[in-house]
Amino acid sequence: MPGGGFAAPATAGTEFEARITPIVIISCIMAATGGLMFGYDVGVSGGVTSMNPFLKKFFPVVYRRKQTGDDSNYCKYDNQGLQLFTSSLYLAGLTATFFASYTTRKLGRRLTMLIAGFFFICGVALNAAAQDLAMLIVGRILLGCGVGFANQAVPLFLSEIAPTRIRGALNILFQLNVTIGILFANLVNYGTAKIKGGWGWRVSLGLAGIPALLLTVGALLVVDTPNSLIERGRLEEGKAVLRKIRGTDKIEPEFLELVEASRVAKLVKHPFRNLLERRNRPQLIIAVALQFFQQFTGINAIMFYAPVLFDTLGFGGDASLYSAVITGAVNVLSTVVSIYSVDKVGRRLLLLEAGVQMFLSQVAIAIILGIKVTDKSNNLGTSFAILVVVLICTYVSSFAWSWGPLGWLIPSETFPLETRSAGQSVTVCINLLFTFVIAQAFLSMLCKFQYGIFLFFSGWVVVMSFFVLFLVPETKNIPIEEMTERVWKQHWLWKRFMDDDYEHNFSGDMNGDTKKVGNSNGFDPSSQL
Template identity: 25%
Template sequence: MALDAEAPLLAAASKPDGAAATPRARNKYPFFCAVLASMTSVLMGYNVAVTSGAQIFMADDLGVSDRQIEVLSGAINIYSLIGALLAGWTSDRLGRRLTIVLTNGFFLAGPLVMALAGGYAALMAGRFVAGIGVGYALVIAPVYAAEIAPASSRGLLSSLPEIFINGGVMLSYVSNFVFSGLPVHLSWRLMFAAGVVPTVFLAAGVLTMPESPRWLAMKGRRDEAKLVLDRTSDTPAEAEQRLQEIEEVVTGGGGGGSGASVWKEAATKAGVRRVLSIVLTLQFFQQASGIDSVVLYGPRVLAAAGVTSNTLLLGLNVLFGIAKAGSILIAMALTDRVGRRPLLLASTGGMTATLLVLGSVFAVFAGAKDDAAVATVAVAVVVAFVCTFSVGLGPLAWVYSSEILPLRLRGQGAGIGTAMNRVISGVVTMTFISLYGAITMAGAFYLYAAIAAASFVFIYACLPETRGRSLEDMEELFHTK
């Protein structure tokens, strides 16, 4: 019956150019595949943020010092570099699907070691393993989503990891709250252990997904690639076109796979240098414009603006998380309709404006205490900043980076871009307190505003629109063949 149902579609696809083709509704299958692959990002967000509440109980139970907590919390950005750099190599050799399974293995082992830890050394060992998983998740989920999706929905599907990361962060806050009433020696351990349970089921589910058709073609497995494309394209004609485009890249030397080196090609090909510089610069601006200073130090920022209630500060922190996640949903809905470039320009322009206003609030009202009006303005501006970041630069830095890299270099290039992202995130999060102590809170946000303005100029001058283009067409656009 299934073959009979497809017959009219195949017949329509084979009609002459002048004949009308019967359109098929947008294919839902690649959406479910991308969702399943992106669930690793939920685990990533959970593991990054769960220490925010667990650290209180670890300090009481194990006698961990504030300095040790600071290192434990911040070191995950450094550890993730290892995973980010290994992910490209692993995904090119084992495939995208098995690399996702491996990522879940890190998220199983790391939190489990921490949940059973009897001292600081074991905690750091578990954090190290989880950090490698973070690096892997940042690379492989966007790459798989971009490669499995048809052009009509690639922006939407490539945005899924970003929204799921924020979902994981919110779940970690829920976990902190749910287990906080238990005895000290159990509460923080269960916070970490809760992140272990989904990994086994998720890894099993990933094995039911198809492999990336581009990776299959790169390895010479054409028939398998065609089957996947038939299942993940909107029409049979589109599947055939995607296969032809992939084969042109592979047979032309563009899918050389394991032997290709992004640095070697960057030294000899101007197009590869351009793409790599765009990826690295986008990832730099995404973090250097200060989003993690607001997300991780939001209560401190609002306390400086005059919010005095700890309960209110924590409640507002949840509000920021909801605003961030909700704005990413808007980006997901718009990226394949209005395009990457307009959203990126609107985002960076809005970030610049809100950071300037926030800096001015601190410059004009420095020292004001218990001023409800000032605090209200600060809260509104911070929410606006988080929203403008998340509607564009937050998710689309990953989307744009994953789709402009040529097939043969996509795994390695995504790993290098992720490494840049993690390094800058680590620098920002570990210097914010010292920064505003040296140049004031107003000075810190004026500095971030200048960086956001520079990102607007960069996007306007250097980034062409990619909406609706196939991944193989990107090689023509950026001259990376």
């Protein structure tokens, strides 16, 4: 919040004037194509790894095991190399996100998205032309670098460019595109699996070039955010962009708040070290916990390996891919529900309702599989197989309107500007770390735990629901720069971590004494307009 003496600042309960302009909608749609690329990468790997020609070329051991059928139903695909094909992308993304934090802060959100598009295009080319496992893995690593840069920049871009009242809905465009990418990948896999000649998997991997190209072109067309421009000292340009995206000339209060937030941010020389300071712990703890819990719902285990999972349960090649398409469609539709409801019913209610729904569906799946599917026999039958698909869709739908999008939305809107880029970097890093862990371990866990894998994830759902109930505050319709005053200082636990002296320096005295802004040289944002 700005000091009280140099304009009419936004006070608690006051929203900055803003129209929903075409440039905001177009910019957000173009930026969110980064989610389309991410989703396609998530969805395509599971279908490709269930294709016999792909397995025969790169993973002959798994192919022979699958053909002979000697192993347990739950252990057909248990192979560390096969899991590395999926997980290497996320390990690379984890590393790339630290570089992305620097480029996001120093070069801007837009250029960081452009870098992501470049990595995606290079990775797609290598994967589609792969002749050996090394070439395949290098391609996945380049895709992972793209994921690291895109996941760092896109959520920040969306949160900063959107008007407060629809910030949640526009931010979830990223997650909606993730789900569309997964569905697109499942549809592509369903079609390419039928291509004769054994090269269908190349088409599946090569078609990732479409969302990669969309992201690159989109990054060339969008404007950078006012927050980013002001943070880099381009005040006049930032003010012009703010006027353009808000569709009004009455942008002075919001502009002054951004200038003051930028000034405070520049006083922080070590943003990652600053994240560990007491006043930033609530945001950091919640961001880390949300990313950890998001992965331990088990969603990516299902999304990565949906065709493999359904094949393991005895659905057969075509049926397993078809079932994966169904879950992908449910994923997309349910994310649309989140876009409609997130700024109306709030973040907490969606998270808590989904916890109950995910827990019940996972326990029911475990009971059915425990009774019907053993190591060597599969007695699911048509009716129980359909029930399993319905239960998985129930689970996927609840995740898609809650933990999926909100795991990204809440961290992107709660970190103050001085730690926002570093905070987003940590958020992406934790997400990719545990995505890598789940991707690398799931097939082995399925082999060892069998149906108990769903009980394992349902236990974590209970833990994370209690975490939300007691520790996650509501952030709907709160301007980003007012989170400290209106969210953290009002929470029963997190208010203890708020440093009044620091907050006083940041916000100034609302009674109008600008000398209390905490700047010894008498800084006045109006002098830089």
